[in-house]
Amino acid sequence: MKETLEAVAAGELSVSAAEARLSGYATTTSGRFDAARETRRGIPEAILAEGKRPEEVVDLCETAVETAGRALVTRADGDSSEAVETAFKHTEATVSVDDRAGTIIVTGEAFDQPELTAKVCIVTGGTADYPVAGEARALVKAAGADCTIIQDIGVANIDRLFDQLETIREADVVIAVAGREGALPTVVAGQVDCPVIGVPVSTGYGHGGEGEAALAGLLQSCTALSVVNIDAGFTAGAQAALIARQVDAVKNRDQQSGN
Incomplete structure (x- = not known):
């Protein structure tokens, strides 16, 4: 604490940075930013812009x-x-x-971007599912994992999936994003030997539309997979990032032991 206070007094550390170092968060007029989340959880705090005024988003970005x-x-x-x-x-x-x-990443000049020896593959049933997939990718890339997106491989023509299986199978974790009845994650999970995170999206319409049928289908999946909420790209990306961190830790441990 003494060193932090001395740094503030010397003008080497801002009040917000000192508060974040001492309490784990920084207080702004727009809210409190969890500056210690990445250290504590392995994934960064995200600023949800929805419901906030642009100036509030800017305020929180500057603090972050x-x-x-x-x-x-x-x-x-x-x-x-x-x-x-x-x-x-x-x-x-x-x-x-x-x-x-709908994502923004602001990177400070001195920021040291993490790098993980892990691969994440995000697949979508249709191109319309990209907004959710892109949100997931932002989290995965922020964590430092290699991330590939393969779009428009829905099961209406399953050959489109099979054409991409070689690439998908190279991943350490797969995020499968689909609307309508949500069949894609189930099929993908039956073809790979890594964790699969299913994301139902609200691109469907009619009875069971807005992601309801996709969510129900994924919860009832006959293959082993994890399921997040409708349109929860952030949550899927965070889960994949945490898995990628563990994969990276194991690979580095094996490399150091000579295995």
């Missing part, structure tokens, strides 16, 4: 970069993206926006 080295924003609309890009335009930080996925 200041205290954790980077900011990860989910469910961002055009106004929030524009506000964040403008706020960091004349700084050393790098801003990456995925409009379709």
Whole structure:
């Protein structure tokens, strides 16, 4: 604590950074940012833009970069993206926006990006499922795992899946994203020997639409897989990232022992 206070007094550490170091979070006018989440959980805190004003998103992004080295924003609309890009335009930080996925990543100049020796493959039933898949990818890439997205391999023409099986089977964990009846994750889980995380999405319509039928189908899957909530790309990405961290730890341990 003494070193932290001395750093603040010397102008070497901001008040927000000091608070984050001492309590694990930083208080802003827009909320409290969990700056210690990545150290504690292995995955970074995300700023949910939905329901927040653009200036509140910017405020939290600035605090995240200041205290954790980077900011990860989910469910961002055009106004929030524009506000964040403008706020960091004349700084050393790098801003990456995925409009379709609604994600923003702001990386500070001194941030040390993690790198994991693990592969995650995200597959989608249709191209319309990309927004959820892209949100999952943002989490996986933030954790430092290699991430591949394969789109539009729904089971209506199962040859599209079989054509990609070689690539999918190279992954240490698979995220399968599908709407309608949610059949894709079940089929994928029957073809690979790694964990599969099924994500039902609300791209369907009619009876059981808005992801309801997909969720029910995945919960009743006859193959072994994990299931997250409807459109929960963030949760799927976080789970995959945690698995990837464990895979990386095992591979590094084996390498050090000479196995």
